Amino acid sequence: xxxxxxSPATLSVSPGERATLSxxxxxxxxxxxxxxxxxxxxxxxxxxxDASTRATDIPARFSGSGSGTEFTLTIxxxxxxxxxxxxxxxxxxxxxxxxxxxxxxEIK
Amino acid sequence: QVQLVESGGGVVQPGRxxxxxxxxxxxxxxxxxxxxxxxxPGKGLEWVALIWYDGSSVYxxxxxxxxxxxxxxxxxxxxxxxxxxxxxEDTAVYYCARDEKYYxxxxxxxxxxxxxxxxxx
Numbered sequence: 001x002x003x004x005x006x007s008p009a010t011l012s013v014s015p016g017e018r019a020t021l022s023x024x025x026x027x028x029x030x031x032x033x034x035x036x037x038x039x040x041x042x043x044x045x046x047x048x049x050d051a052s053t054r055a056t057d058i059p060a061r062f063s064g065s066g067s068g069t070e071f072t073l074t075i076x077x078x079x080x081x082x083x084x085x086x087x088x089x090x091x092x093x094x095x096x097x098x099x100x101x102x103x104x105x106e107i108k
Numbered sequence: 109q110v111q112l113v114e115s116g117g118g119v120v121q122p123g124r125x126x127x128x129x130x131x132x133x134x135x136x137x138x139x140x141x142x143x144x145x146x147x148x149p150g151k152g153l154e155w156v157a158l159i160w161y162d163g164s165s166v167y168x169x170x171x172x173x174x175x176x177x178x179x180x181x182x183x184x185x186x187x188x189x190x191x192x193x194x195x196x197e198d199t200a201v202y203y204c205a206r207d208e209k210y211y212x213x214x215x216x217x218x219x220x221x222x223x224x225x226x227x228x229x
Contacts, residue, residue: 032215034215034216034217036153036217042221043203043219043220043221043222044153044203044217044219045219046208046216046217046218046219049208049214049216087152087153089153089215090215091214091215091216094155094215095155095158095167095168095169096155096167096169096170097143097145097155097215098155099152099153099154099155100152101152102152102153
């Protein structure tokens with residue numbers, strides 16, 4: 001089973017600033033990686049798939065990069081609605097699909 | 109627009125069964141694989157099970173294998189999760205999710221709103 005590790009666990013950022021979230025896989029997942037956003041009391045929402053492709057209706061301020069074992073989600077200028085928990089997930093070697101533990105982006 | 113509405117959650121005693129349902133609409137249900145994913149209170153996401161678009165293949169997480177059964181009724185646009193021998197550690201919000209890939213499985217998911225299952229005596 002591929003283990004996904006996210007860092008940091010919590011990221012404190014001011015509105016308008018840039019946020020950079022990291023995700024590491026225990027072995028290569030090629031570009032088969034997704035990012036999800038989850039707000040309190042809501043279901044996760046797909047943001048990025050194939051490591052760098054934005055899902056439908058996702059704003060351009062969200063971007064993904066990386067391949068192999070190291071991935072990054074960047075939010076270029078944080079808006080109030082972006083404060084949430086973000087999960088990475090690999091779909092290269094599955095089942096099982098595996099998720100990272102999440103990064104909480106909070107207001108500084 | 110993809111709509112997935114889960115139902116069937118509630119409080120159940122350890123060892124008892126429970127069946128979750130997911131009503132799908134807004135897409136051609138019989139052309140997409142479907143998943144169940146769960147989230148324990150205050151915790152992260154755990155994939156539970158997958159069923160192929162035509163029901164021909166199913167896969168399970170080791171933590172539920174032999175206790176849970178995923179199934180679907182394409183004539184009714186419904187997905188199910190039969191959960192037997194429930195344990196306290198099965199307490200979670202259970203999400204129904206559609207795979208993004210048409211006639212296949214990419215592992216990328218569109219999610220319902222979830223239903224809470226609490227296993228407690």
